[in-house]
Amino acid sequence: MVGVLCRAMLVCEHPIFREGLQALFNETADVVVSSVVGSVAEAGRTIGDVRPDIVVIDAQLRYDDGPAAVARLAREFSDIRIVILSDVDDGGFIRRTIDAGAKAFVLKRSPREAVLYAVRSVAAGGMYIDPAAAARVFPCQPRSKPNEVPATSELLPLTFREQEVVRLIALGYTAKEIAADLNVTMKTVETYKARACEKLGMRTRVQLVRLAAAQGWLSGIARMSAPGLNA
Numbered sequence: 001m002v003g004v005l006c007r008a009m010l011v012c013e014h015p016i017f018r019e020g021l022q023a024l025f026n027e028t029a030d031v032v033v034s035s036v037v038g039s040v041a042e043a044g045r046t047i048g049d050v051r052p053d054i055v056v057i058d059a060q061l062r063y064d065d066g067p068a069a070v071a072r073l074a075r076e077f078s079d080i081r082i083v084i085l086s087d088v089d090d091g092g093f094i095r096r097t098i099d100a101g102a103k104a105f106v107l108k109r110s111p112r113e114a115v116l117y118a119v120r121s122v123a124a125g126g127m128y129i130d131p132a133a134a135a136r137v138f139p140c141q142p143r144s145k146p147n148e149v150p151a152t153s154e155l156l157p158l159t160f161r162e163q164e165v166v167r168l169i170a171l172g173y174t175a176k177e178i179a180a181d182l183n184v185t186m187k188t189v190e191t192y193k194a195r196a197c198e199k200l201g202m203r204t205r206v207q208l209v210r211l212a213a214a215q216g217w218l219s220g221i222a223r224m225s226a227p228g229l230n231a
Helices: 015-026 039-049 066-076 090-102 112-123 132-137 160-170 175-182 186-200 207-213
Strands: 006-011 030-038 054-058 081-086 104-105
Touching: 006 015, 006 039, 006 112, 015 030, 015 112, 015 186, 030 039, 030 112, 039 054, 039 066, 054 066, 054 112, 066 081, 066 090, 081 090, 081 112, 090 104, 104 112, 104 132, 112 160, 160 175, 160 186, 160 207
Parallel strands: 006 030, 006 054, 054 081, 081 104
Antiparallel strands: none
């Protein structure tokens, strides 16, 4: 069991969705829901008292435009990190939300573990964009130089599982360990690895480790606390 990684504020007006998120985070040992509010205005009034590390916002609030709400909170509270949950997968909307200051964008139709993955990635200082949404913003293009370390945007079109496998391989996990942690077969792990390497133009573990170092995945992260392993 890991220690508390971050305190999260939930901004959501729909009781069923809100309770589902609370139940999801209550199952973890590293994300604590510090407060729940129903609007961005209410979040702005209470953030100073609650002091969350991360604010998880429903982008479809009745009285708040998603990108504008993100921009307002990001201006007023520069030290918080914002995760957006949305029904909308329009490329322009996603880009405006990220440009406004959101650190993660997750589609509501994604698996529940994607929300945890996004929160943990952001808490560790990274970013996360749902692969289904990222494909609309960052088209995957073939790379002409196989040894070149890709930019972050080039990683985003990887599927959720491909991203997990690449990160864990770079952190030193064996295929057997990854298979056990993700509850899949070793053959499935190798398949995810092969697909990811093909998309990234990489062939070896050394290249993946170089990629991880360039992205900051190895800085201050213990081997057994890699994002996604403690769901």
